[in-house]
Amino acid sequence: MELSKTIFGNEISKKDFQKACKTQKKFIDKFADDRDTVYKFKLVDNDVLTPVMGVKNLVIEENTDGTPSKEKFTLPKNSVIIGNIRMGFGHYRISMAMASAAHAMGFTPIWMDLNSFKGTTTTSIISAQNDLYSLGSRLSQKSKLFNKFVWEPMNYEGFKKLSYNAGDQKTSELFTSLYRDLPKDTPYIATHVWPSQGAVHAGMTHVVNAIPDNWPMGLHLSEGAIHAVQTEKTYLGYKYLLGFDGDKVLKPMKDKDIFYAGHYIDDEMVVNLEADCKKRIERAKKGEPVRFLLTIGGAGAQGEFFSKILKNLLPYIQEEKACLYINCGDYMNVWDLIQKNVPEINQGIFKTFTKTYFNDWACEAEFAEKAISGKDKASSRGIHVFCNKDIFAAVYITNLLLRASDVLVTKPSELAFYPVPKLFIRRIGGHEMWGAIHSHEIGDGTVECETPQMAASMAKNLINDKELYLRMCENILRNKTIGMYDGAYKVVEAAVGKKVPAKKTTAKPAAKSAKPAVKTEKSAAKKTSSKAKAK
Numbered sequence: 420m421e422l423s424k425t426i427f428g429n430e431i432s433k434k435d436f437q438k439a440c441k442t443q444k445k446f447i448d449k450f451a452d453d454r455d456t457v458y459k460f461k462l463v464d465n466d467v468l469t470p471v472m473g474v475k476n477l478v479i480e481e482n483t484d485g486t487p488s489k490e491k492f493t494l495p496k497n498s499v500i501i502g503n504i505r506m507g508f509g510h511y512r513i514s515m516a517m518a519s520a521a522h523a524m525g526f527t528p529i530w531m532d533l534n535s536f537k538g539t540t541t542t543s544i545i546s547a548q549n550d551l552y553s554l555g556s557r558l559s560q561k562s563k564l565f566n567k568f569v570w571e572p573m574n575y576e577g578f579k580k581l582s583y584n585a586g587d588q589k590t591s592e593l594f595t596s597l598y599r600d601l602p603k604d605t606p607y608i609a610t611h612v613w614p615s616q617g618a619v620h621a622g623m624t625h626v627v628n629a630i631p632d633n634w635p636m637g638l639h640l641s642e643g644a645i646h647a648v649q650t651e652k653t654y655l656g657y658k659y660l661l662g663f664d665g666d667k668v669l670k671p672m673k674d675k676d677i678f679y680a681g682h683y684i685d686d687e688m689v690v691n692l693e694a695d696c697k698k699r700i701e702r703a704k705k706g707e708p709v710r711f712l713l714t715i716g717g718a719g720a721q722g723e724f725f726s727k728i729l730k731n732l733l734p735y736i737q738e739e740k741a742c743l744y745i746n747c748g749d750y751m752n753v754w755d756l757i758q759k760n761v762p763e764i765n766q767g768i769f770k771t772f773t774k775t776y777f778n779d780w781a782c783e784a785e786f787a788e789k790a791i792s793g794k795d796k797a798s799s800r801g802i803h804v805f806c807n808k809d810i811f812a813a814v815y816i817t818n819l820l821l822r823a824s825d826v827l828v829t830k831p832s833e834l835a836f837y838p839v840p841k842l843f844i845r846r847i848g849g850h851e852m853w854g855a856i857h858s859h860e861i862g863d864g865t866v867e868c869e870t871p872q873m874a875a876s877m878a879k880n881l882i883n884d885k886e887l888y889l890r891m892c893e894n895i896l897r898n899k900t901i902g903m904y905d906g907a908y909k910v911v912e913a914a915v916g917k918k919v920p921a922k923k924t925t926a927k928p929a930a931k932s933a934k935p936a937v938k939t940e941k942s943a944a945k946k947t948s949s950k951a952k953a954k
């Protein structure tokens with residue numbers, strides 16, 4: 420089937436199809452066409468995720484002369500491939516949720532990042548697109564005109580069009596070489612549409628396309644895969660392709676093509692949700708400092724915004740009414756920017772109050788474990804700053820700190836769905852607006868604060884108005900009872916084609932499990948793995 424001509428029974432115009440073909444040719448001319456190449460793979464441990472959730476990274480196997488290996492490749496029994504791309508942090512974070520759920524259900528998660536296979540046409544195309552998206556994200560935060568007339572319309576309406584999907588479908592035909600060496604019936608979960616489209620074009624038969632946003636867009640369609648969504652609003656919009664071609668009424672998706680899963684949340688967060696909420700409530704009632712977690716996105720675009728929030732919270736930190744965790748991701752320049760904008764943090768009492776944890780996973784995991792358990796009072800005082808060159812550590816430290824935090828301060832992207840009270844700052848792209856709206860409606864997040872002043876005011880409200888904060892905690896507990904946070908488990912079940920109960924009795928605190936991952940020696944990793952199996 421030519422998926423760029425007809426999408427769920429809806430015909431694409433000849434003009435749009437020709438445009439899609441031209442785009443594909445442009446990429447071939449620039450990056451070559453390696454669809455006839457068979458890349459051989461091998462599996463390697465992931466220093467951060469293997470000890471926690473058994474993840475194995477899929478990498479290209481090469482001979483000593485640099486040519487592709489011809490050795491037969493096999494996957495472990497009960498494997499589930501997590502197809503993703505590094506584009507910001509969001510798709511990696513959702514992938515970790517899927518891997519965590521799969522591991523808890525007895526499967527081996529195989530990490531397949533299409534943006535990690537250097538030298539392939541697939542990675543060359545995705546990397547170029549990622550660079551453009553990151554640039555656009557940063558410009559949107561610096562220029563109101565660019566944001567209003569280019570970035571917001573593109574993210575909100577441009578990506579919504581069915582014709583946009585036609586272009587991506589044609590381009591993703593070039594991704595199939597990376598799937599040739601994989602068993603076609605392996606359960607495959609994609610946390611971005613491009614891995615899903617590539618898998619379908621390559622003939623994979625058990626593909627689930629986990630849609631990340633709460634704003635239906637043609638961008639995320641992958642005909643031939645099962646589409647999973649996180650909200651009822653999104654289900655309705657995708658099922659009937661509402662607004663995907665202006666006011667035109669389109670043919671709907673079939674029931675087999677889409678299902679409501681719920682929020683994509685890591686197993687360790689779901690299992691420990693009640694206990695973590697109880698600790699938050701106890702801290703609030705005792706009048707302990709409110710722990711704010713500030714996360715910088717993968718594009719590093721909101722350093723200025725966070726700087727202004729931090730500056731406004733300094734008096735509360737000094738009075739021990741607030742405590743800050745700041746994850747700069749893998750952007751050390753963001754921390755440099757914050758220090759430049761808020762020089763007070765390196766002066767006087769704040770110099771003592773500020774602790775940094777850079778590229779030291781053992782120290783970071785230990786801090787998170789103590790903060791979760793409440794054993795260390797220092798984790799409720801001052802400012803604690805994290806930054807990691809390793810992308811997996813940069814993303815996963817937020818997961819660990821989420822469980823220890825009282826309030827997450829974030830743009831309304833993938834983190835809008837996580838079960839922790841949230842303070843939303845200005846979005847990057849119009850589609851993210853609906854993440855904040857959903858969270859506010861289910862009662863676990865604030866409205867979107869579009870200015871630093873509004874965000875700082877809301878932070879002060881959360882410090883001073885315990886009723887506001889406690890209501891969020893109570894709503895999270897209520898949402899848990901209706902299965903709202905079970906989306907990752909449901910996606911795994913859809914991929915494997917059957918119901919599989921999670922082995923929740925074996926769950927361990929995430930930070931404690933992650934701590935050994937910092938040991939780079941292979942012997943240490945093997946020792947950790949052996950202990951886990953023994954348990």
